[in-house]
Amino acid sequence: MPMGREKFDSEMALLHNDLTKMGNLATQMLSKSVEAFKRLDMGLVGWVDSKKNELAELDHAIEKRALEMITLYQPMASDMRMLGTALKLNTYLYRIGRYGKDIARDAAALQGQSHISKVVMIPHMMDLVVGMVNDALKAFETGDLSGLKDLAERDDEVDQLWESVFRECLTYMMEDQRKITPSLHYIMVARNLERVGDQACKMAEKIHYMVTGEHVEIK
Amino acid sequence: MSADTTAKGLPPHAASGSGVVWDGIVGNPALEVRDVNVHYGPNHAIQHVSLDVAETAVTAFIGPSGCGKSTLLRTFNRMNDEIVGCRTDGSIRWKGIDILSREVDPVPLRRKVGMVFQKPNPFPKSIFDNIAYGLRIGGMRDRNELERRVTESIKDAALWDEVKDRLGDSAMSLSGGQQQRLCIARTLAIEPDIILMDEPCSALDPIATGKIEDLIFELKRDYTVVIVTHNMQQAARVSDFTGFFYLGKLIEFGKTDVIFENPRHELTERYITGRFG
Numbered sequence: 413m414p415m416g417r418e419k420f421d422s423e424m425a426l427l428h429n430d431l432t433k434m435g436n437l438a439t440q441m442l443s444k445s446v447e448a449f450k451r452l453d454m455g456l457v458g459w460v461d462s463k464k465n466e467l468a469e470l471d472h473a474i475e476k477r478a479l480e481m482i483t484l485y486q487p488m489a490s491d492m493r494m495l496g497t498a499l500k501l502n503t504y505l506y507r508i509g510r511y512g513k514d515i516a517r518d519a520a521a522l523q524g525q526s527h528i529s530k531v532v533m534i535p536h537m538m539d540l541v542v543g544m545v546n547d548a549l550k551a552f553e554t555g556d557l558s559g560l561k562d563l564a565e566r567d568d569e570v571d572q573l574w575e576s577v578f579r580e581c582l583t584y585m586m587e588d589q590r591k592i593t594p595s596l597h598y599i600m601v602a603r604n605l606e607r608v609g610d611q612a613c614k615m616a617e618k619i620h621y622m623v624t625g626e627h628v629e630i631k
Numbered sequence: 632m633s634a635d636t637t638a639k640g641l642p643p644h645a646a647s648g649s650g651v652v653w654d655g656i657v658g659n660p661a662l663e664v665r666d667v668n669v670h671y672g673p674n675h676a677i678q679h680v681s682l683d684v685a686e687t688a689v690t691a692f693i694g695p696s697g698c699g700k701s702t703l704l705r706t707f708n709r710m711n712d713e714i715v716g717c718r719t720d721g722s723i724r725w726k727g728i729d730i731l732s733r734e735v736d737p738v739p740l741r742r743k744v745g746m747v748f749q750k751p752n753p754f755p756k757s758i759f760d761n762i763a764y765g766l767r768i769g770g771m772r773d774r775n776e777l778e779r780r781v782t783e784s785i786k787d788a789a790l791w792d793e794v795k796d797r798l799g800d801s802a803m804s805l806s807g808g809q810q811q812r813l814c815i816a817r818t819l820a821i822e823p824d825i826i827l828m829d830e831p832c833s834a835l836d837p838i839a840t841g842k843i844e845d846l847i848f849e850l851k852r853d854y855t856v857v858i859v860t861h862n863m864q865q866a867a868r869v870s871d872f873t874g875f876f877y878l879g880k881l882i883e884f885g886k887t888d889v890i891f892e893n894p895r896h897e898l899t900e901r902y903i904t905g906r907f908g
Contacts, residue, residue: 417905486864488891488903625893 420485427477427498428553431505434470435549437463438505439542441512442608446538449519449601450531460516467509474502490622497622501552504611508545511604518597528584528591534598537573537605540566544612551619560616564630570609577602652883652896653682661686661825661855662707667721667731669702669711676702678879680721684825684872689847689856691870691887693863695902698876700859704827707857708744709737725825742769745818749830751810753802753817758785758794761802761813765821780820788816789846808839815846819854826850828858832865844869863903867891875899 441460448456478499481487487495544566547559581595613631620628660683669677677699684690684707692700702711709730711717722729730740742765754761762781763771771777781798785791790812794805802813811831818826828847832840847869850856860866866873867887874884875898883896894900901907 420905488863488867489894489900491904492892 416485420481420487420491423477423481424491424494427474427481427495430470430474430477431498431501432549432553434467434474434502434505434509435545437467437470438509438512439545441467441509442515442605443512443538443542445512445515445519446535446601446605448516449522450535452519452522452525452527454520454523457516457520460512463509464513467506471502471506475499478502490625493622493625497552497618500618501549501615504615505545508608508611511608514604515601518601521597522594525594528594529580531598533573533577533580534601534605537570537577537602537609540570540573541605541608541612544570544609545615548612548615548619551616552622555623557620557623560619560630563613563616567609567613567631570606574602574606651681651881652899653881653885659686660684661725663722663724664703665722665724667703667706667719667723669699669706670718671702671714672716676879677706677719680876680881682874682881682884684855684857686855687851687853688871689851689858689869690872690874691866692857692859692874692876693861693866693902694876694882695907696861697878699879700874700876701829703876704829704857704859706731707825707827708741708746709735710741710746712737742821743823744825744827745821745823746827746829747811747814747818747831750834751807751814753805753810753813755801755803757799758802758805758813759798762817762820765817769821784816784820785813787819787850788812789842789849790816806839808835808842811835811839811843812846815843815850819850823854825855825857828856830859830861833861840865863891875902877902 441463444456445460447453448460478495482492482495485491544563547563551557551560578599581599584591584595610631617628617630620626620630662684664684665681667677667680668675680699680703692704694700705711706719706723707730711719719731721731723731725744728735730744754764756764759781762784763777766777766780771780782791785794785798790809793809794800794813802810805813811834815826815831832843835843844865847856847858851871858866858870870887872885873887873890875882875890875894875896877898883890883894883899889895890899891903894903
């Protein structure tokens with residue numbers, strides 16, 4: 413990219429800005445959907461559902477900007493790695509936002525009912541995976557990988573929580589068949605949060621490549 | 632970057648203090664360049680450069696203006712001999728011979744190490760005679776053999792379909808891109824081992840550039856190609872190995888995909904991302 417360095421840098425800053433917005437929106441959709449599920453709050457369900465178009469628009473805008481930058485500047489080395497990473501992060505974040513929407517749908521399915529058990533592990537899983545996504549986004553912004561060192565261990569914890577939720581729900585379902593439907597929704601929500609942990613690890617792998625040029629497998 | 636890491640994989644010559652990042656090439660080298668220096672009077676234009684040019688592959692030299700990449704290219708067929716005040720030392724081994732040695736006659740060397748220049752330079756003769764010129768100088772008199780070699784060379788240079796019905800026309804009537812392919816055909820006619828290309832597309836439009844790049848891709852099946860280019864995307868597209876030069880020094884040399892995806896020297900990174908140059 414022999415020309416237009418300053419313009420490229422300013423467009424890269426705009427792309428970072430859009431990705432930060434995308435990250436905030438995706439994690440908000442996720443956390444509010446879990447809150448909606450916990451409280452069976454249909455107002456919050458509606459809020460999450462109302463954000464799906466904004467998520468899709470940001471996804472398109474980021475992809476368009478990144479592809480235009482590749483076309484116009486033909487970036488190389490760290491610039492190319494950064495744009496490639498931005499495109500991948502965009503996809504992961506879109507997926508995370510959509511998991512939020514799916515969880516909100518599980519909450520809506522339980523409308524008018526009460527929980528069969530206190531919802532404790534699912535909010536804890538949400539805190540963990542949102543923390544992982546935020547740390548990945550911070551590393552993307554700063555290029556500092558130190559916050560990603562324990563990501564695999566954190567994801568192990570998320571996996572263990574998912575297995576706990578699954579086992580607990582199995583016991584409910586075996587005890588009382590009327591609990592099968594709500595239990596399946598718990599399992600679906602926990603499964604989606606477990607997938608967010610995996611997406612955070614994939615984000616971290618791409619950011620590691622962006623910073624060092626070396627591919628690593630975190631999980 | 633420490634001397635230990637930068638010297639990884641270097642032959643003894645280069646490892647002895649050049650500090651260049653070089654992983655070495657895969658396969659047999661067509662040219663072994665060792666500790667080459669070129670002076671233009673007091674100007675030390677090429678400083679202790681060592682590298683291998685891979686056989687039947689494309690090697691690209693990139694770097695900002697004045698970095699010495701064209702000067703190094705011209706040492707490969709002793710074109711610098713024509714420049715008053717130019718001195719070259721070190722060694723460049725080709726088929727076991729040091730081509731920088733005074734015993735080596737540069738004229739037959741240039742038949743085996745051909746060159747294509749920045750601006751197409753056809754002779755003011757017919758298309759056929761442009762190609763046949765070098766063959767006739769080399770003593771070829773058999774008309775049939777001459778026609779066969781001219782035809783083959785034009786075909787190999789991907790020009791045949793465009794000129795087959797007008798081989799007697801002046802070469803000057805061809806477009807810039809066609810003239811450049813004619814010059815490549817002229818080089819191929821005398822059956823070189825190595826083809827040097829000094830900014831071969833810089834005077835051409837994008838369509839003609841694309842044709843030359845396709846041609847380079849075809850040529851590397853049979854020839855060793857070394858190309859100097861200012862166009863980094865072109866280097867990334869056509870070459871297998873890339874050397875980055877700065878102020879007369881080879882800074883980094885290695886596989887093209889590594890150089891353009893994850894260069895290990897800060898200067899290379901800064902140059903190819905447009906932060907200087």
